[in-house]
Amino acid sequence: MTSSNGRGRLHLAAALDQAAVFDAGSHVELARLAERGGLDFVTLDDTFARPGPDALAVLSRVAPATARIGLVPTVTTTHTEPFHVQAAVATLDWVSRGRAGWRIEVSTTEGEARLFGRRHAVPADELWREAGEVADVAARLWDSREDDAETRDLTTGRFIGRDKLHHVDFAGGGFSVKGPSIVPRPPQGHPVRVVDATEGHARRTAARYADVALVRAASPAQVAAVRDQLRQLASEFGRNPDTLRVLASLLVDLGGGEHAAEPGHGGGGPRQTVQGPLYRGGPVDLAELIAGWHADGVVDGFHLTPTEPRRDLERLVNGTVALLQHRGLFRTFYPGSTLREHLGLARPANRYAVTGGAS
Amino acid sequence: MTVRSEPRGRRPFKKHCHLAAYFPGVDNTTVWADPRSKSQIDFSSLEHLARTAERGLFDFFFLAEGLRLREHQGRIHDPDAVGRPESLTVLNALAGVTEHLGLAATVNATFNEPYELARRLATLDHLSGGRAAWNVVTSCDASTGENFRRGNFLDRADRYTRAAEFVGLARKLWDSWTPDGVSRPFAHRGQHFDIAGEFTVPRSPQGHPVVIQAGDSDEGREFAAATADIVFTRHGTLEAGRSFYADVKRRLEKYGRTPDELKIMPGVTVVLGDTAAEAQEKAAEIRRQQVSPQNAIRALEQVWGADPSAYDPDGPLPETVPVADSAITQGRTRRGDTVAIAETGVPPLERSPRVGEARPSKEKGLPIRQTAIEAGGRQSFVGTPEAVAAELDEFVRKDAADGFILQPLITPVGLDEFVDRVVPLLQERGAFRTEYQGTTLRSHLGLPDPAWRG
Numbered sequence: 011m012t013s014s015n016g017r018g019r020l021h022l023a024a025a026l027d028q029a030a031v032f033d034a035g036s037h038v039e040l041a042r043l044a045e046r047g048g049l050d051f052v053t054l055d056d057t058f059a060r061p062g063p064d065a066l067a068v069l070s071r072v073a074p075a076t077a078r079i080g081l082v083p084t085v086t087t088t089h090t091e092p093f094h095v096q097a098a099v100a101t102l103d104w105v106s107r108g109r110a111g112w113r114i115e116v117s118t119t120e121g122e123a124r125l126f127g128r129r130h131a132v133p134a135d136e137l138w139r140e141a142g143e144v145a146d147v148a149a150r151l152w153d154s155r156e157d158d159a160e161t162r163d164l165t166t167g168r169f170i171g172r173d174k175l176h177h178v179d180f181a182g183g184g185f186s187v188k189g190p191s192i193v194p195r196p197p198q199g200h201p202v203r204v205v206d207a208t209e210g211h212a213r214r215t216a217a218r219y220a221d222v223a224l225v226r227a228a229s230p231a232q233v234a235a236v237r238d239q240l241r242q243l244a245s246e247f248g249r250n251p252d253t254l255r256v257l258a259s260l261l262v263d264l265g266g267g268e269h270a271a272e273p274g275h276g277g278g279g280p281r282q283t284v285q286g287p288l289y290r291g292g293p294v295d296l297a298e299l300i301a302g303w304h305a306d307g308v309v310d311g312f313h314l315t316p317t318e319p320r321r322d323l324e325r326l327v328n329g330t331v332a333l334l335q336h337r338g339l340f341r342t343f344y345p346g347s348t349l350r351e352h353l354g355l356a357r358p359a360n361r362y363a364v365t366g367g368a369s
Numbered sequence: 370m371t372v373r374s375e376p377r378g379r380r381p382f383k384k385h386c387h388l389a390a391y392f393p394g395v396d397n398t399t400v401w402a403d404p405r406s407k408s409q410i411d412f413s414s415l416e417h418l419a420r421t422a423e424r425g426l427f428d429f430f431f432l433a434e435g436l437r438l439r440e441h442q443g444r445i446h447d448p449d450a451v452g453r454p455e456s457l458t459v460l461n462a463l464a465g466v467t468e469h470l471g472l473a474a475t476v477n478a479t480f481n482e483p484y485e486l487a488r489r490l491a492t493l494d495h496l497s498g499g500r501a502a503w504n505v506v507t508s509c510d511a512s513t514g515e516n517f518r519r520g521n522f523l524d525r526a527d528r529y530t531r532a533a534e535f536v537g538l539a540r541k542l543w544d545s546w547t548p549d550g551v552s553r554p555f556a557h558r559g560q561h562f563d564i565a566g567e568f569t570v571p572r573s574p575q576g577h578p579v580v581i582q583a584g585d586s587d588e589g590r591e592f593a594a595a596t597a598d599i600v601f602t603r604h605g606t607l608e609a610g611r612s613f614y615a616d617v618k619r620r621l622e623k624y625g626r627t628p629d630e631l632k633i634m635p636g637v638t639v640v641l642g643d644t645a646a647e648a649q650e651k652a653a654e655i656r657r658q659q660v661s662p663q664n665a666i667r668a669l670e671q672v673w674g675a676d677p678s679a680y681d682p683d684g685p686l687p688e689t690v691p692v693a694d695s696a697i698t699q700g701r702t703r704r705g706d707t708v709a710i711a712e713t714g715v716p717p718l719e720r721s722p723r724v725g726e727a728r729p730s731k732e733k734g735l736p737i738r739q740t741a742i743e744a745g746g747r748q749s750f751v752g753t754p755e756a757v758a759a760e761l762d763e764f765v766r767k768d769a770a771d772g773f774i775l776q777p778l779i780t781p782v783g784l785d786e787f788v789d790r791v792v793p794l795l796q797e798r799g800a801f802r803t804e805y806q807g808t809t810l811r812s813h814l815g816l817p818d819p820a821w822r823g
């Protein structure tokens with residue numbers, strides 16, 4: 011816990027994942043519930059390997075039904091087009107007025123590869139290298155049209171300042187993109203990039219490109235070790251490590267009542283299960299755990315995945331969050347309006363505006 | 370809502386008109402110089418357009434797509450409105466602020482993969498309760514490939530065989546779950562795609578999202594007859610419309626389809642005035658705004674391949690005839706793709722709904738800009754609300770169209786006047802619905818739900 015400058019603001023996020031729910035209503039309801047708790051953002055996972063809707067679409071549908079909460083869908087970089095993905099994420103940022111994130115994932119199975127028929131399954135470290143390239147080109151494309159590019163100059167008849175549009179001319183290992191993007195630079199400049207850095211393969215990509223790293227670990231020591239490594243790597247990549255938020259990612263089962271934790275759990279902390287680290291206990295004990303890890307500077311916050319979304323999210327908001335708010339440890343309203351503001355991350359400068367790169 | 374009670378004495382089987390609103394995003398029709406013109410990208414603009422279309426009981430709201438910005442000699446073309454949201458994402462958001470309105474996305478079949486796109490479309494159909502549509506375009510722009518993994522470009526024949534296989538495969542995926550919710554594996558091996566597995570989305574409310582086709586070649590028309598529910602065309606005159614209409618509807622029989630199963634909807638612009646003269650005057654002013662001196666010179670540059678610095682917008686046209694195949698603007702593969710060029714941005718010279726009729730005439734001795742204004746910016750329907758309603762109705766009655774895709778000239782208020790002043794008149798004539806009858810886009814269009822082919 012040496013390198014931490016923890017004890018910054020506490021950040022909380024929740025997963026809205028429900029098994030194969032396709033209608034808009036229940037997603038909207040859960041997102042609003044999370045928003046009532048003032049959470050930084052919600053995530054919605056996505057995979058081609060299991061039934062479920064397109065997550066980015068669902069959170070776009072949720073956007074006009076919410077006002078403040080960040081919206082972070084999973085989008086794989088493996089079988090998708092980098093150009094389309096960045097345009098979709100930028101558009102999510104526009105429709106949510108600056109609340110978009112993107113949880114970058116890879117698709118490792120041969121089953122998923124067969125759905126596309128373009129290539130065979132590839133080892134995870136290779137896929138994460140590609141994911142890094144996609145994360146990189148996405149940010150370049152978000153920058154490819156400067157914020158003030160739209161000049162609407164009546165005297166010259168120019169709608170756009172062509173010097174403020176830029177080819178990105180990106181050549182990756184397996185793809186290249188010319189640019190510029192078709193979508194204007196999104197409100198946040200760069201929507202928030204989230205990477206689950208639990209696995210070793212993903213860690214370099216997370217350290218280099220992520221704004222938020224998720225770490226699934228059952229003990230504070232494990233999370234702290236990954237966090238230290240991420241911060242170290244981020245420095246090596248020339249980043250200020252304080253621009254990376256590290257959240258512990260836990261499954262939570264709050265079904266056991268107010269304080270009734272099973273012996274050895276709840277108050278005893280999460281335990282490792284096949285699904286990942288699981289906290290089982292009451293909302294009050296969970297608040298203790300969150301406050302404790304955060305006070306120790308182990309994490310910047312938590313990303314919680316309810317095992318029973320409706321029940322657990324409700325208990326999380328009305329129990330855990332309410333308690334943290336009462337103790338002055340968590341925001342009671344959103345002072346900002348964008349996800350970057352919730353996370354305390356600055357709006358990034360445009361690389362092309364800084365270097366004055368030619369189009 | 371603009372709802373009127375059914376007028377008495379309405380003829381019972383009068384052919385109804387369908388209406389859609391179009392948001393091109395990148396084009397030279399949008400009058401951005403108008404003081405009422407607002408953001409092309411803020412959600413509030415799109416929300417206003419969609420809500421207005423729904424207030425007017427329109428069938429659907431429709432977004433164009435262009436995957437590469439228009440360039441000339443490596444530089445971005447700058448006189449036109451450019452920048453738009455990604456279609457499917459913004460339509461999902463619009464599904465949250467509308468209830469009945471159909472939501473149509475233009476999405477390229479050359480630079481997408483069937484599994485992912487079929488899934489995104491099925492998701493929109495679920496989230497909107499059955500209001501999704503897909504305008505299948507194939508892209509004519511060689512440079513577009515430079516933004517994508519596949520990189521290269523397909524010629525027209527291959528684009529349409531790919532598109533046909535793509536749509537067929539999408540339908541197979543949409544049918545892969547049984548109507549009672551059991552997922553079943555699929556497998557497909559064809560010329561362009563070889564894929565297998567399970568689809569992650571159950572059958573959606575419409576069964577299959579509505580399929581739109583926009584392309585004018587013989588291949589395009591055949592493709593529409595074989596598989597589309599709507600054709601988006603630019604045949605804007607009564608005569609051109611009737612012959613196109615007859616041609617496309619005639620092709621349906623071969624595919625075992627009835628004329629009702631494919632709707633023909635030309636893209637149109639409308640200018641209204643309290644008097645005919647006032648409408649004409651407004652229309653002329655709009656044309657001047659669309660064709661700035663700079664735009665006229667740039668059109669010249671692109672159609673003639675001429676060096677712009679040598680010309681004065683108020684001076685005469687070049688002596689030479691336009692080069693028939695001058696690939697001056699990058700990515701234009703052939704002049705035959707004129708209409709497609711219109712989508713990614715064309716010189717207004719070619720932008721007329723009356724393409725092919727309006728040609729810059731040197732004989733008239735008009736200066737460059739004036740020629741561009743004359744040739745290109747002409748609106749499809751100009752007149753009083755009464756006259757425009759009558760003309761629209763006539764187009765439909767005389768089988769030049771089944772309806773219209775209206776392109777508002779000003780973002781986001783360009784639909785307001787039409788909805789307030791023309792829609793009620795169409796309703797009075799018994800030519801347009803007075804309320805939504807169903808909840809899905811198919812129900813608005815009077816299209817049957819596709820039979821499930823498991």
Ligand SMILES: Cc1cc2nc3c(=O)[nH]c(=O)nc-3n(C[C@H](O)[C@H](O)[C@H](O)COP(=O)(O)O)c2cc1C
Nearest residue numbers: 433434506507508583584585586589601708709712
């Ligand atoms: C009315 C109309 C609208 C079109 N809109 C688009 C569009 O938004 N995006 C696009 O990439 N292509 C668009 N196209 C191009 C067509 O999909 C097609 O690629 C092009 O017309 C060439 O096909 P064709 O040779 O059959 O005409 C449009 C075409 C027409 C006629």
